[in-house]
Amino acid sequence: MSAHLRVIRAGPQMSLQDLGRPGYLSKGLARGGAADRQAHAEGAILLGQDVLLASLEMAGLGGVFEASGAVRIALTGAPMAATVSGQRLQWNASHRLNGGDRLEIGPASRGTYGYLSVGGGFDTKDMLGSRSANFVAGLGKRVREDDVLPVGDDQGIDTPSQLLDVPERCSGGEVRVVPGAQTSFYPEETRVRFANTRFHRDARGNRQGVKLYAEGPPFEAAGQKTVLSEIILPGDIQMTGEGDPFVLLPECQTTGGYPRIGSVLPEDLPIVAQATPGTELWFRFLSHSEADETFQSETERWEGLKRSLRPLVRGPDDLGNLLGLQLISGVTAGGPDLYEEEHG
Amino acid sequence: MSQSDTAPEGFPITARHGVDGCVVRFGDTLTEAANRAAIGLQATLERGAIEGVEEASSALASVYVRFGSVAALHKGMLDLSRILEEEDFYSAPLPRGRRHWIVPASFGGEAGPQLASVASQVGLSETRAVEELTEARLRVLAIGFAPGQPYLGELPENWHLPRLSDLIDVPAGALVVAIRQIVLFANASPTGWQHVGRTGFRLYRPEDEVRPFALAPGDEVSFRPVAAEHVLAPNDKGDGAVWEPIP
Numbered sequence: 001m002s003a004h005l006r007v008i009r010a011g012p013q014m015s016l017q018d019l020g021r022p023g024y025l026s027k028g029l030a031r032g033g034a035a036d037r038q039a040h041a042e043g044a045i046l047l048g049q050d051v052l053l054a055s056l057e058m059a060g061l062g063g064v065f066e067a068s069g070a071v072r073i074a075l076t077g078a079p080m081a082a083t084v085s086g087q088r089l090q091w092n093a094s095h096r097l098n099g100g101d102r103l104e105i106g107p108a109s110r111g112t113y114g115y116l117s118v119g120g121g122f123d124t125k126d127m128l129g130s131r132s133a134n135f136v137a138g139l140g141k142r143v144r145e146d147d148v149l150p151v152g153d154d155q156g157i158d159t160p161s162q163l164l165d166v167p168e169r170c171s172g173g174e175v176r177v178v179p180g181a182q183t184s185f186y187p188e189e190t191r192v193r194f195a196n197t198r199f200h201r202d203a204r205g206n207r208q209g210v211k212l213y214a215e216g217p218p219f220e221a222a223g224q225k226t227v228l229s230e231i232i233l234p235g236d237i238q239m240t241g242e243g244d245p246f247v248l249l250p251e252c253q254t255t256g257g258y259p260r261i262g263s264v265l266p267e268d269l270p271i272v273a274q275a276t277p278g279t280e281l282w283f284r285f286l287s288h289s290e291a292d293e294t295f296q297s298e299t300e301r302w303e304g305l306k307r308s309l310r311p312l313v314r315g316p317d318d319l320g321n322l323l324g325l326q327l328i329s330g331v332t333a334g335g336p337d338l339y340e341e342e343h344g
Numbered sequence: 345m346s347q348s349d350t351a352p353e354g355f356p357i358t359a360r361h362g363v364d365g366c367v368v369r370f371g372d373t374l375t376e377a378a379n380r381a382a383i384g385l386q387a388t389l390e391r392g393a394i395e396g397v398e399e400a401s402s403a404l405a406s407v408y409v410r411f412g413s414v415a416a417l418h419k420g421m422l423d424l425s426r427i428l429e430e431e432d433f434y435s436a437p438l439p440r441g442r443r444h445w446i447v448p449a450s451f452g453g454e455a456g457p458q459l460a461s462v463a464s465q466v467g468l469s470e471t472r473a474v475e476e477l478t479e480a481r482l483r484v485l486a487i488g489f490a491p492g493q494p495y496l497g498e499l500p501e502n503w504h505l506p507r508l509s510d511l512i513d514v515p516a517g518a519l520v521v522a523i524r525q526i527v528l529f530a531n532a533s534p535t536g537w538q539h540v541g542r543t544g545f546r547l548y549r550p551e552d553e554v555r556p557f558a559l560a561p562g563d564e565v566s567f568r569p570v571a572a573e574h575v576l577a578p579n580d581k582g583d584g585a586v587w588e589p590i591p
């Protein structure tokens with residue numbers, strides 16, 4: 001019989017995620033899937049398994065989980081304090097749990113979305129070809145206390161633990177953008193000002209998108225009120241009627257009439273998704289030919305990551321230093337209100 | 345919508361969008377021909393007319409096309425410009441395989457609290473306004489915003505109501521009007537459109553593996569007036585919506 005994880009305590013915004021449901025745009029259903037697809041993929045790479053297997057996405061805060069049997073896990077995305085039996089677990093690494101082990105995952109020290117992957121993936125029923133929850137579309141549910149998360153068969157249960165060197169993407173910074181079909185609606189002066197502006201992530205944000213704010217006048221397109229509704233994709237930077245930028249994320253609407261000044265490169269979108277309220281972000285436009293030169297499909301990018309894998313060696317530094325840990329306390333640690341309703 | 349079958353000046357245009365896709369735009373305002381062209385190109389791409397297309401999605405007057413790689417995108421955009429030259433999508437008939445749906449709907453009262461106000465805005469009695477809404481045979485211009493949610497049009501010209509900036513909350517099943525269009529909401533939502541009726545139509549059935557979305561762009565919809573209790577209290581007799589193939 002396969003193992004499972006029992007949820008003893010759950011952070012406020014946990015859900016199973018994978019790469020979502022591509023191919024339903026013409027039916028009004030956004031692709032959805034992990035808010036930080038890269039982090040989800042890193043978990044699969046650490047466990048040596050298919051990126052299509054589901055992981056647990058934890059926004060701002062993890063939870064407490066009890067393993068029913070031997071389970072391999074990987075911890076990726078926004079770093080969170082994780083321990084088993086008082087021993088601290090390294091982030092961006094895979095580990096083995098034994099039956100009865102309690103895994104405790106606390107608040108994120110930086111970034112928003114942490115991922116708990118398991119060897120064999122979380123084996124829930126698939127809906128329209130994916131196990132990911134899509135709250136806007138009413139698919140799947142939030143993971144809550146007392147839930148039992150079934151774990152699929154793990155072909156690699158005896159594989160040694162691995163560590164992955166991961167470039168920092170949980171502290172904001174530069175985000176590359178390509179022009180889109182509506183960029184030309186913005187006067188040149190507005191585009192230059194946009195690229196020269198330092199933005200901060202607003203408190204408003206969720207899996208649909210995050211709002212940014214900055215000093216200065218709004219960014220307005222010519223004829224902004226009369227733009228005919230057309231395609232909207234994750235990564236698009238949409239200006240609302242007030243000229244406030246929203247960067248759209250996996251559960252965004254599929255069409256809309258607010259114009260988009262450009263689109264964040266898919267490999268840089270995790271920087272935006274991971275930014276916590278107040279984090280500084282700025283945008284650099286690439287020409288399409290520049291973007292074409294650096295283009296790699298997700299498959300190519302994730303294949304390349306495997307070169308950064310190395311065995312996890314336990315040393316004295318890995319011993320649990322419980323005094324230095326923030327243990328989960330059942331409160332949300334002042335985390336952002338990630339599911340605040342927005343009408344952007 | 346204007347009934348002209350010719351391309352507006354300067355259209356169609358194709359512009360890149362994102363790193364691996366492009367948008368083909370058939371106009372910058374909604375016309376019957378631009379919408380028909382978008383639905384036609386979508387159907388052409390779904391038939392596999394161009395290699396390397398990962399996904400195509402039509403909106404009111406445009407089609408988004410995503411490719412799997414930059415190489416496929418560059419080749420695909422050349423292929424797109426070739427088929428746009430070879431075929432005049434503005435004068436082409438709508439694709440085959442479409443459905444005409446007849447959907448029970450209730451108007452006014454609890455089912456459509458803004459009917460009286462809307463009727464006076466469009467210069468009709470409430471009875472006559474409901475007749476215009478139920479006599480119209482509307483096209484699914486696009487599916488978008490939320491899963492399975494249709495934009496239906498166009499209503500007669502007197503229905504050119506503005507979208508309001510003061511949003512109201514409407515329930516799942518709400519039938520709302522603005523800009524000569526009707527939107528049916530699959531889920532409860534805030535909206536700047538005005539709420540005149542309600543249906544029990546199940547636009548989106550995630551548990552149905554075969555046809556999870558009832559409507560497709562190009563389908564047609566008529567409303568059959570029913571008493572409010574048929575749409576306000578869902579029962580297990582189904583939503584009452586029926587369809588026939590459009591020949």
